[in-house]
Amino acid sequence: MKFSIFQESRTGKRKNNEDRIAHCYSRDALLMVVADGMGGHFYGEVAAQIAVQTLTGAFEREADPEIRDPFRFLHESMDNAHRAIFDFSIQHELSDSPRTTCVACLIQDSIAYWAHAGDSRMYLIRDGKVVVRTRDHSRVQLLMDQGVITRAQAARHPERNKVYSCLGGPQTPEIELSRKTPLRAGDMLALCSDGVWGPVRDETLAAALNGDDLADAVPALMDTAETNGGAHADNLSIIALRWETSYAEEASGTDGADSAVSTKGMPDDKITTRLDRFGRNPDYKSDLSEDDIERAIEEIRATIEKYTR
């Protein structure tokens, strides 16, 4: 396998980054995951973290160096993440379960397989054009499909952030699987949260990623999205990948960019994982309001009451 990859996550204008991203690869398989912890529910970033860790953890266990059944792998590990998040909320006696969207893509033998729940997206860009894109599990997407609203109306719709499928929460998520999609050399894949795709059009996104160097192209795209996002820019996260070998000519050594990763020389039991360390930013931590203090004290008192025999 030969590919170039670049991932970046930004807080935007929010207090806290509730997005989580990771990718990992063995000699013959590559996994990318983007999870967008949902605001309005407690611990969105915990849900996203659990999702990302569950998927990368499963990859580390099962990539040997290939994944036996890619679709089963994606479905099972996303379902496990859903359960793990739900368990977390029970363990910590949260009144509401944290939730996250999730999109994950697995590539092996130059074939891409992906799955998603919610409105984090995956794009396949070929020759500078979007050829495949995941369909959001959102209310506005449904309304658009029914022809009730136009794309422009959707972008301003008050309920554009509402999703009907996510990991965590009491409902079983709808995990939508892609088709088996053979890749060609030069194909671009982008997995991103709505903080990135919301403020920029698909065409802009495709054009922006057409550059030679992902390490330049991705931050530039992020700058655009963040600027367009304005004063309340959401968390923005993206993993962008350029596939350097074609399904047809997997074996023949084509030349790609120097920064490309080649897994040819990797031993078959080695796995490389890139999962950035996240922490709440310190400003956010100290930002403990009077309400937070009162709530913390109430919570502790209730727990004492509960555990006192």
Next chain:
Amino acid sequence: MAQQANHALPAGFQLDEYRIERQLSLGGFSIVYLATDGEGKSVAIKEYLPNSLALRGEGEIRPLVTPDHAAAFRYGLKCFFEEGRALARLSHPNVVRVQNFFRANETVYIVMQYEQGCTLQEFAQKNREAMGETFIRSVFSKLLNGLREVHARKLLHLDLKPSNIYLRTDQTPVLIDFGAARQTLSSDTPMLKPMYTPGFASPEHYRQRELLGPWSDIYSIGASIYACLAGSAPQAADSRLKKDRLEPAMVRWEGKYSDQFLETIDWCLCLNHLYRPQSVFLLQKALNETVVPPDPRLSKSPSPTPGSGFGHFFERLRKKAFSQ
């Protein structure tokens, strides 16, 4: 720079429904008082008062927090809440019980059950001769019941030492002071310096905090047992990493205590966290093993001749246990 010590609340002060009797201890992060509740029962009250961030002058009640320290003070408050949350969920005879949590004087207070007794540190200093193998095994084995409960809640104590182990008058141990306790899941980078006590803190405390785990508390347990035997804290882990001058328990007390007991101590005190008992359960199993400790009065005489009666029997038993 010398740090100014905070002044404690005066005796007789009415704090919420409690009356302050006297100060029990003063730490860098808090003050602990002995107080009586409305029914006249004794309680211990811990007041959040970080020395470096909040200052209470003599005769004052409300601490002064300067604006540039306000953020850090509130962050510390979060840690104090974590301690409260951690303890509130623990109801175990070997872990101190929290009774109340409230806000007053612009800071917060944890009310804990007050136990009659003294810390293991005080006890060990006063009763050196009582520090026999059977006694230590029994105290720590009970204490580990409490620690198991703590670890089961995905918490680490992180500041275990003889002065944080309380012995009730009936000599049952209680784990106190969860000021350093942290949720193992949280990957927060603390703004306040992590708390630890040299000699008892594991090597991970100093260097790779991401490696902290049950084995780190287990190092501290080993160090506490070592300290009970030695009468002083063992060499600090950071200095051991540079040059390990800690005499293994196996060497230092050979013949005075059973080999199995001394080996267990050295096992806990391994610098490499992977070589230590990985769970409290494993350590407890080692401490609960029935080994007849050698009689200290006979310690000068050579070890029992091989093949002679019981000595031989236990020798075989031990070898068997280790070969498994």
